[in-house]
Amino acid sequence: MTIAHFVPSSSIHTVADLVRAAPAAVRILQQHGIDFCCGGKRPLADACAQSGVTLDALLQQVVAAGDVPTIDWQSLTPAQLCATIEARFHTSLPRELTRLLAMAERVLLVHGQKDPDRLESLRDTVASLQAELIPHLALEEAEVFAAIRAGATDQALVGIQQLEHEHDAVGALLKKSRELTDDFNPPLGACGTWRALYQGLAELEAETHEHIHVENNILFQAVAQAAS
Ligand SMILES: [Fe+2]
Ligand SMILES: [Fe+2]
Known part of the structure; x- marks a missing residue:
């Protein structure tokens, strides 16, 4: 699963991009010890790797938190x-x-x-x-x-x-x-x-x-x- 599945019309590369698209991500990032303020410009995949969570797992948790960026299903x-x-x-x-x-x-x-x-x-x-x-x-x-x-x-x-x-x-x-x-x-x-x-x-x-x-x-x- 990639970010594109969730926000197909946007491009999310960094930690800050994810927080902008889905504010509920803040709580999930905190749970994994990922800095989204000063470290917001880091590539999301790198931040996930450093904190020991896969990108897929993190995105699943953001979606499960109920704050889903608008999905362009078509x-x-x-x-x-x-x-x-x-x-x-x-x-x-x-x-x-x-x-x-x-x-x-x-x-x-x-x-x-x-x-x-x-x-x-x-x-x-x-x-x-x-x-x-x-x-x-x-x-x-x-x-x-x-x-x-x-x-x-x-x-x-x-x-x-x-x-x-x-x-x-x-x-x-x-x-x-x-x-x-x-x-x-x-x-x-x-x-x-x-x-x-x-x-x-x-x-x-x-x-x-x-x-x-x-x-x-x-x-x-x-x-x-x-x-x-
Ligand atoms: Fe179903
Ligand atoms: Fe079904």
Whole structure:
């Protein structure tokens, strides 16, 4: 993975360039003991090598910190799209699903008597999202993205059909979570966990819609075009 995958329209060569493009990088650089003030003009790759972290690992951490420079998805090659989708969406998703499911369980346990059918259904919907998405990410990375990176377009196309069906299933589950939560509006008097759950589900919906859009409409179309 290279910087170009993250900021294709800019050129980042130095430590200071990275901080300008992604302010969240400051905290990551500090964690690795990389000076971004007086040492800001150093080439980023040299600074990483000196501090014992690979450039790829550092950039993954910057993306995971949530401050992602605007990504010009259309300008990326299929292999670059795979790397950027993994860094931007896949890395954080399993942990977030675990967090959301724990909150849904807790709200059901503590407040279930207030609206039992709805809260049980919401818990089941979040569990279904996790059960659908975790194997989906594995299939995507291990088979389809691997085939795309290897230039095995026909093999990739077979897996893409299944992935698109799974995207539809995920979209239906997100729609259900929106319906069950009144468009992610917690009821009056909802506790902090209840409100955090709805907020997290709203963010999951927005992130996953973008994630699926980039795959269906940009990556998979590029692969289909390459095959035709
Ligand atoms: Fe994905
Ligand atoms: Fe996907």
